[in-house]
Amino acid sequence: MTTNSSPVFPVRTAMEPGDGVFTAFFWALRRDLRLALRSRAELGVQILFYIIVVALFPLSMSPDKELLMLLGPGVLWVAALLASLLSLPRLFASDYADGTLEQMALSPLPLPALILGKISAHWLTTGLPVVVLAPLLSIQYWLEPEVIWVLMAGLLIGTPVLSLLGAIGAALTLGLRSGGGSLLALLILPLYIPVLIFGAGAVEAVRGGMGADANFSLLAAGLLLALAGAPFATSAAVRISLD
Amino acid sequence: MLEIQDLAARRGYVMLFSQVSFKVEAGEALIITGANGTGKTTLLRMLAGLSHPLSGKILWQGRETRAFDPVLRNNIMFVGHAPALKDELTAEENLALLVKLAGEEVALGALREALQEVALGARLTVPARVLSQGQRRRIGLARLALVPRPLWVLDEPVTALDPAGIALLTGMMAAHLSKGGAVIAATHQALDLPTGAMRQLSFQ
Numbered sequence: 001m002t003t004n005s006s007p008v009f010p011v012r013t014a015m016e017p018g019d020g021v022f023t024a025f026f027w028a029l030r031r032d033l034r035l036a037l038r039s040r041a042e043l044g045v046q047i048l049f050y051i052i053v054v055a056l057f058p059l060s061m062s063p064d065k066e067l068l069m070l071l072g073p074g075v076l077w078v079a080a081l082l083a084s085l086l087s088l089p090r091l092f093a094s095d096y097a098d099g100t101l102e103q104m105a106l107s108p109l110p111l112p113a114l115i116l117g118k119i120s121a122h123w124l125t126t127g128l129p130v131v132v133l134a135p136l137l138s139i140q141y142w143l144e145p146e147v148i149w150v151l152m153a154g155l156l157i158g159t160p161v162l163s164l165l166g167a168i169g170a171a172l173t174l175g176l177r178s179g180g181g182s183l184l185a186l187l188i189l190p191l192y193i194p195v196l197i198f199g200a201g202a203v204e205a206v207r208g209g210m211g212a213d214a215n216f217s218l219l220a221a222g223l224l225l226a227l228a229g230a231p232f233a234t235s236a237a238v239r240i241s242l243d
Numbered sequence: 244m245l246e247i248q249d250l251a252a253r254r255g256y257v258m259l260f261s262q263v264s265f266k267v268e269a270g271e272a273l274i275i276t277g278a279n280g281t282g283k284t285t286l287l288r289m290l291a292g293l294s295h296p297l298s299g300k301i302l303w304q305g306r307e308t309r310a311f312d313p314v315l316r317n318n319i320m321f322v323g324h325a326p327a328l329k330d331e332l333t334a335e336e337n338l339a340l341l342v343k344l345a346g347e348e349v350a351l352g353a354l355r356e357a358l359q360e361v362a363l364g365a366r367l368t369v370p371a372r373v374l375s376q377g378q379r380r381r382i383g384l385a386r387l388a389l390v391p392r393p394l395w396v397l398d399e400p401v402t403a404l405d406p407a408g409i410a411l412l413t414g415m416m417a418a419h420l421s422k423g424g425a426v427i428a429a430t431h432q433a434l435d436l437p438t439g440a441m442r443q444l445s446f447q
Contacts, residue, residue, distance in 0.1 A: 009391050009392070009393045009422075009423070023346075027340070027343055031340055034332070034336075035332070038332070039331055098326070098327060098329065099323055099324070099325025099326060099327040100327045100329070102293060102321070102323055102325065102327065103321075103327045103344055103345075104344065105311060106291060106293065106315075106316050106319070107345060107346065108313065108316050108317045108345070108346040109344065111311075239311055242294070243293070243294045243295060
């Protein structure tokens with residue numbers, strides 16, 4: 001489908017579905033990672049927040065080994081949820097404010113692929129540190145090595161789901177002048193509940209001697225579903241916010 | 244090239260404009276003037292495909308288009324109020340990202356040359372945060388030069404530009420028109436363009 005009658009301009013044909021997906025994905029991924037590295041302080045704040053929330057619980061109750069072992073996995077999961085929520089408003093806010101989001105929506109590159117790149121960069125900078133720090137933080141809760149492995153595997157599958165679902169909420173709350181952050185929490189936290197149940201449930205299942213296969217399968221199914229749906233839902237939300 | 248028929252827009256409950264129709268052909272510039280708040284930006288955002296009209300049609304080469312239409316995205320260059328620059332990145336990095344986002348592959352040499360053209364040659368490697376408003380605008384001019392698109396949709400393109408910058412912009416616009424491109428621009432300032440190619444549309 002040619003769209004240009006003037007010979008001086010290179011004839012740009014409207015792209016077929018699927019064209020430029022990788023260009024778009026890596027454009028957004030590289031750019032957002034570079035931006036994150038240039039403003040490392042912001043990155044540190046989110047990770048520090050996660051560490052502090054996890055550290056607050058042992059301080060606030062009796063240092064009973066049994067109790068801490070029981071609560072530990074749940075606390076780490078809730079802290080991961082909150083850390084993800086804390087970083088989400090910034091996923092699109094600066095691109096929205098400086099006009100980049102406008103140009104992304106008008107780019108010939110596919111918007112869902114650009115958005116998936118941004119979400120991936122968000123996960124690498126906020127989700128992956130949560131997974132990597134989990135064993136260290138588990139020490140405060142006397143967690144057994146096999147439980148730590150299950151916890152890490154659950155977080156590794158679960159935290160990308162948090163970034164993917166959260167992106168939809170972040171895009172929907174873009175145009176709001178105030179209270180965007182709190183509305184985002186109300187919108188997204190209920191959607192996080194299944195991830196929390198199956199993620200924290202995996203540890204319980206292993207302790208009960210049942211194995212975590214069922215929980216991991218459900219988490220992974222959730223990840224695939226979110227991976228397939230969230231980029232498109234977020235694109236639609238971005239377009240609504242720009243209109 | 245681009246034709247609009249009976250376009251109408253509304254902001255909240257206020258009708259901004261209705262029954263706006265015009266046609267822009269290759270080699271033509273349409274200058275939209277009018278007081279603040281009359282809907283110039285809203286109209287331009289609709290033409291660029293960023294927003295849905297309340298009613299009416301936007302046709303590209305005779306074919307009807309919708310908002311975010313791939314046809315519009317491949318043929319229109321939209322320059323809005325916000326320059327789409329990242330404060331943390333340098334002028335060169337910003338320009339490279341914007342050109343790549345527009346789907347063009349440009350060598351580093353051509354990129355630097357374009358920045359020289361807009362008198363930012365000495366500012367290649369400073370973060371955009373230390374650039375002035377006018378210099379930020381000039382990065383946008385370099386983008387116009389590097390991304391060949393038949394139709395430019397420019398919202399207040401001369402804002403913050405100095406006389407030399409305005410001369411640069413009008414020179415680029417005249418060259419674009421003579422190559423068979425078209426320009427739709429909203430501005431409060433008279434632009435020094437070839438009179439034969441220029442038409443005015445005033446909003447009240």
